[in-house]
Amino acid sequence: MNDLRELRIDAPGGGIAPPEAAPSPPAPDKAPGQAGRGEIKRILALGVPALALWIAVYMHLEAWADAATYGLLGLDRGSAFASALAFFLYDGPKVLLLLTLVVFGVGIIRSFFTPARARRLLAGRGEAWGNVMAALLGTVTPFCSCSAVPLFVGFVTAGVPLGVTFSFLVSAPMVNEVALVLLLGLTGWKVAGLYLVTGLLVAVASGWVIGRLKMEGHLEEWVRLIHAGQDQPEAEPGWPGRVRAGLDAVRDIVGRTWPWVLAGIAVGACIHGWVPEGFMASIMGRDAWWSVLAAVGLGIPMYSNAAGIIPVAQALLEKGAALGTVLAFMMSVIALSLPEMVILRKVLKPRLLGVFVGVVGLGILLVGYLFNIIL
Amino acid sequence: MDIQVLGPGCPKCREVEKLVRTVAAELGADVTVVKVEDFQEIARMGVFATPAVAVDGEVKCVGKVPSKAEIAGWING
Numbered sequence: 406m407n408d409l410r411e412l413r414i415d416a417p418g419g420g421i422a423p424p425e426a427a428p429s430p431p432a433p434d435k436a437p438g439q440a441g442r443g444e445i446k447r448i449l450a451l452g453v454p455a456l457a458l459w460i461a462v463y464m465h466l467e468a469w470a471d472a473a474t475y476g477l478l479g480l481d482r483g484s485a486f487a488s489a490l491a492f493f494l495y496d497g498p499k500v501l502l503l504l505t506l507v508v509f510g511v512g513i514i515r516s517f518f519t520p521a522r523a524r525r526l527l528a529g530r531g532e533a534w535g536n537v538m539a540a541l542l543g544t545v546t547p548f549c550s551c552s553a554v555p556l557f558v559g560f561v562t563a564g565v566p567l568g569v570t571f572s573f574l575v576s577a578p579m580v581n582e583v584a585l586v587l588l589l590g591l592t593g594w595k596v597a598g599l600y601l602v603t604g605l606l607v608a609v610a611s612g613w614v615i616g617r618l619k620m621e622g623h624l625e626e627w628v629r630l631i632h633a634g635q636d637q638p639e640a641e642p643g644w645p646g647r648v649r650a651g652l653d654a655v656r657d658i659v660g661r662t663w664p665w666v667l668a669g670i671a672v673g674a675c676i677h678g679w680v681p682e683g684f685m686a687s688i689m690g691r692d693a694w695w696s697v698l699a700a701v702g703l704g705i706p707m708y709s710n711a712a713g714i715i716p717v718a719q720a721l722l723e724k725g726a727a728l729g730t731v732l733a734f735m736m737s738v739i740a741l742s743l744p745e746m747v748i749l750r751k752v753l754k755p756r757l758l759g760v761f762v763g764v765v766g767l768g769i770l771l772v773g774y775l776f777n778i779i780l
Numbered sequence: 781m782d783i784q785v786l787g788p789g790c791p792k793c794r795e796v797e798k799l800v801r802t803v804a805a806e807l808g809a810d811v812t813v814v815k816v817e818d819f820q821e822i823a824r825m826g827v828f829a830t831p832a833v834a835v836d837g838e839v840k841c842v843g844k845v846p847s848k849a850e851i852a853g854w855i856n857g
Contacts, residue, residue, distance in 0.1 A: 519829070519842070519843065520828040520829040520842075520843060521828055521829075521842070524828060551787070551788045551789075551790035551793070551830060552828070552829045552830045552843065554788070554819045554823075555819060555822050555823055555827055555828050555829065555830060556828045556829060558819070558823040558828075559823065559826075559827075559828035560828075562823070627820055631820060631823055631824060653844070748788075751819055752819075
């Protein structure tokens with residue numbers, strides 16, 4: 406368990422960054438209370454050079470990928486294989502580096518927001534403003550999909566309105582830091598920003614609509630009868646504890662998703678190399694009015710995490726697919742998944758579950774069409 | 781001493797169960813490890829995120845995989 410706490414910052418040397426390479430120093434195993442000024446100094450002493458190294462490596466990635474493809478391997482410029490390989494050698498390490506840094510940052514931010522704190526913040530909120538807050542909290546609260554049921558029960562028993570609870574449940578998977586990083590790294594800040602804003606809007610709006618439908622009677626009986634216990638007192642972790650939380654997040658999230666990221670980028674690289682320019686325009690272009698509908702219909706039953714789907718989405722965009730269609734596809738894959746529905750079925754009667762899928766699906770459709778019309 | 785590991789059975793919850801058993805065996809402590817997978821039971825204990833660990837009914841950690849040192853601390857309590 407603790408082996409990764411040893412410093413492991415290796416320069417990726419033009420190859421693929423080791424997924425565990427944390428951009429910052431590890432914190433020793435110590436109770437939070439014992440953490441002194443010395444430990445904070447140590448964190449800074451190791452963290453600042455690590456960050457400098459990160460920046461230096463990041464800046465040179467493109468040159469290294471080119472050198473490896475055309476210099477070291479001597480491949481022909483302009484051949485499909487060389488172009489796919491250069492794409493992979495550049496984007497793979499780049500995304501992993503970005504992912505490591507952002508997940509570390511998000512891990513620190515998350516140490517401020519626990520599910521119990523989200524519950525306290527949302528209890529007694531009215532709708533509208535409550536939906537907005539729930540959507541924002543959903544993006545920063547650490548939460549795994551198998552926690553959906555306990556969390557749902559915790560919210561409902563604390564008097565959080567049903568619609569507000571749903572805003573949280575939609576935004577938690579949909580606006581996801583891994584997705585955001587990938588979009589940022591692969592398509593730039595504009596698409597990443599659009600994804601963030603529209604994802605939050607869908608979460609707020611669909612929660613609000615579900616609240617208006619007054620479907621509290623469609624919860625399973627036991628949820629209404631249960632009296633959830635008091636939430637547990639939480640210790641403040643302190644800064645060394647927060648840094649440790651950031652490192653844990655890197656180990657957990659990057660450690661788990663890097664094969665998917667690389668697999669997705671490999672698929673993206675193949676599309677980049679072999680699919681002709683403009684090929685996607687006919688099937689996923691703006692003029693194909695049915696494409697958004699088809700993309701959402703295809704995306705809902707598909708199960709992939711953000712890490713696998715986004716490099717593919719980027720490659721589709723590059724070959725002429727419309728942004729709205731691609732965003733809609735991505736959102737439906739990430740936000741609505743069959744395993745999550747099976748879990749939610751334990752607390753929701755079929756009709757409410759159906760409404761949930763319908764409302765979120767509709768929101769995603771609207772986003773898709775809106776972008777295809779505006780852009 | 782009873783240690784309850786709360787979680788529906790996702791990989792992380794299983795990891796915690798294994799970890800608790802390992803640490804208990806290493807310390808040679810007289811510990812019964814129970815896995816609680818029932819959502820009603822989990823909710824009744826006031827736990828909103830899994831995996832969680834409770835010692836003799838008192839919740840010690842929620843929503844994360846505890847370190848071996850933490851677990852040893854609860855057992856030596």
